[in-house]
Amino acid sequence: MSGVSLRHARVRYGPLEALHGVTLAAPARALTVLLGRNGSGRTTALRALAGTVPLSGGAVVWDGTDVTRTPAYERARRGLCLVPERQAVFGSLTVHENLELAARDYAFALTAYPQLRPLLPRRAGTLSGGEQRMLALSRALLAHARVVLVDEPAQGMSPAVAARTYELLGALDACVVVAEQRLPPGLRERPDVLVYELRRGAVVFGGQAGELARRGPGPSG
Numbered sequence: 001m002s003g004v005s006l007r008h009a010r011v012r013y014g015p016l017e018a019l020h021g022v023t024l025a026a027p028a029r030a031l032t033v034l035l036g037r038n039g040s041g042r043t044t045a046l047r048a049l050a051g052t053v054p055l056s057g058g059a060v061v062w063d064g065t066d067v068t069r070t071p072a073y074e075r076a077r078r079g080l081c082l083v084p085e086r087q088a089v090f091g092s093l094t095v096h097e098n099l100e101l102a103a104r105d106y107a108f109a110l111t112a113y114p115q116l117r118p119l120l121p122r123r124a125g126t127l128s129g130g131e132q133r134m135l136a137l138s139r140a141l142l143a144h145a146r147v148v149l150v151d152e153p154a155q156g157m158s159p160a161v162a163a164r165t166y167e168l169l170g171a172l173d174a175c176v177v178v179a180e181q182r183l184p185p186g187l188r189e190r191p192d193v194l195v196y197e198l199r200r201g202a203v204v205f206g207g208q209a210g211e212l213a214r215r216g217p218g219p220s221g
Contacts, residue, residue: 002063003027003175004049004080004147010057011044018044020201021058026177026194028063028146031170033187033209034179036198042179043085045198046149049177050082051075062147079146085155088136091125098124098135102142109138112168115161129156137165147175154184183209 005025011018019041026032026049036042047053049060051072059068067075076082089098095116099106110117113134119127124135133156140148153169154162163186169176170193187193187209195212197205205212 003030004063004177005061006045006048006058007061008058009045009048009055009060011041011048011053012056017056018201019048022198022201022203023058024196024203024206026175028175029173030175030192030194031166031187032175032177032194032196033183034177034196034198035181035183035212036179037181039200040198041201042198043151044201046082046151046177046179047084049147050080050149052082081140081143081145081148083136083140083148083150083153085151089124089127089132089139091123093124094120095122095124095127095135096120099138099142102139106138106142109142112141112164113138113161130158130161131156133157133165134161137168141168141172145174148172148177150176150178152180153178154180183212188212 003026006022008021008023009019010021022045034042034045044053048055051070055068059066099109116134116138119131124132133153137153154165157165166184166186183195189210191208191210193209195207195209196203
């Protein structure tokens with residue numbers, strides 16, 4: 001199956017194991033959500049896919065090829081884009097400079113997030129949390145990546161901008177994987193959205209978003 005996947009993945013931070021043999025698959029040209037509270041392993045799973053944390057066991061597979069030993073920079077060169085929860089923009093550069101690094105013609109970013117236009121001369125480090133998320137997501141949208149991994153894409157955004165963000169991510173012709181604490185309201189009945197719920201480093205649910213919604217709120221919301 002094309003896309004990216006973890007197969008029996010284990011990740012250790014010193015003596016602590018953060019992922020306990022996690023298996024999940026995010027298909028190409030679709031939106032996959034990794035759900036879980038802080039400490040559940042969702043961010044670690046995202047970073048394992050990106051190659052920014054090494055596996056202590058198992059494998060990372062991309063389009064049928066084992067990339068477990070492929071370094072993060074090489075995965076990025078091949079078309080994988082990671083937007084971390086923190087430090088996702090160049091704080092000392094202006095909004096204009098951040099966007100120009102992603103693409104010389106960044107008009108699409110200002111169409112996607114018109115709120116950024118008056119902020120173009122501002123240094124990115126002076127923006128609010130939600131504004132920085134818009135900028136970080138804009139850079140990802142401009143990258144035309146094959147795989148887009150985003151940790152808490154809508155953090156700090158208003159409900160309207162958060163909904164717009166998920167519209168943009170859902171429209172990408174890419175394998176999109178996001179990590180969230182709760183399933184965004186606009187995704188709860190979408191049959192094309194795949195959800196994995198993690199708890200204490202293990203997958204406790206995998207299926208369509210609608211299936212999770214019918215189960216009712218669990219520990220992850």
